[in-house]
Amino acid sequence: MSTPPEPPAPGTSGAASVPAASPRAGRRPPASAKSEQRVRDLLRVGREVLAEKGYERATTTEIAQRLGISEATVFTYFSGKRALCVQVISDWYDEIIQAMEAGLDPQASTQAQLLHLVRTHLRLFLQQGTGLCALVLSEGRSKGQDLGETFQPLQRRYTAPLMAVLARGQARGELRQDVSLRLMRATVLGPMEHLLWEVVGQSRPLDDAAIDATARSLVQLLWPALAAPQAELAALRQLREDVAAALARSG
Numbered sequence: 001m002s003t004p005p006e007p008p009a010p011g012t013s014g015a016a017s018v019p020a021a022s023p024r025a026g027r028r029p030p031a032s033a034k035s036e037q038r039v040r041d042l043l044r045v046g047r048e049v050l051a052e053k054g055y056e057r058a059t060t061t062e063i064a065q066r067l068g069i070s071e072a073t074v075f076t077y078f079s080g081k082r083a084l085c086v087q088v089i090s091d092w093y094d095e096i097i098q099a100m101e102a103g104l105d106p107q108a109s110t111q112a113q114l115l116h117l118v119r120t121h122l123r124l125f126l127q128q129g130t131g132l133c134a135l136v137l138s139e140g141r142s143k144g145q146d147l148g149e150t151f152q153p154l155q156r157r158y159t160a161p162l163m164a165v166l167a168r169g170q171a172r173g174e175l176r177q178d179v180s181l182r183l184m185r186a187t188v189l190g191p192m193e194h195l196l197w198e199v200v201g202q203s204r205p206l207d208d209a210a211i212d213a214t215a216r217s218l219v220q221l222l223w224p225a226l227a228a229p230q231a232e233l234a235a236l237r238q239l240r241e242d243v244a245a246a247l248a249r250s251g
Contacts, residue, residue, distance in 0.1 A: 039077050041067055047088045051131025055085055055139050085135075086150050092132055093158040096124050100161045110169035111223055114188070117162055119215035121192060126199050126206050134200045137193070162188060169226075176228050184226055191218055 045066050049058045060081050064071040078084040100120045104113055125133040139151060166184050169175035175184065195214065199206060206214065 042074060042077060042084065043088055043091060046084045047092070047132065050085055050088055050135055054135055060084070089132065089136060089151065090154055093154050096121070096158055097161060099124055104161065106168065110165060110172065110174040111219065113165045115215060115219045117165060118188070118192065118219055119212060122195070122211045122215055125196055126211065133196055137197060137200065159185060159189070173228055175226050187222060187225060191222070
């Protein structure tokens, strides 16, 4: 969850300009439906082993044993553990991106879009992928190591939906113009990464209610720092009107 380069100008799609990763560089293309199934099995079991053991302790031998195949068969489809791990993380990031974009309404307010991204991000990392989350957090910081540099383009891909939301927010005038998108991104991702480390380190899973409450609290905390002054004033006016209307109905 490191800091990628500066995103595109406001109003453009962050995802469109993000360089695609090339995780399949270490993977040999399957030649048949049977081979495709073998690759799916290797990725499924590889994800399980990597999530349980982490990168250093995971081995292609154990992956092969769980599938009841020889280790040589693993190397028929992947050049080694590194290539398999990168493909596993790449596929996981694709799932995260699809989930974030699936429920994202570009016409909604920037604050609502941000809440959706934060909630989805926390849910996928902390409920469905704590093992892979720990792997990404640790290996993603290991620059110069086996996986550290390889994770950089993958991390740029997974932050693209957030960058697109921030860019649209600035273009609409809902977000501050005097703060770069790069700094805004760090403002959002920094607290989330801290939460991820805390939960993963303590093996303290969060349920849906806790994740929803955490996401709402985090966005409420961050929004005053991100919102354009006039947008914040408009939000306060709307809140006052909503309260007044609620009081009128109750009276």
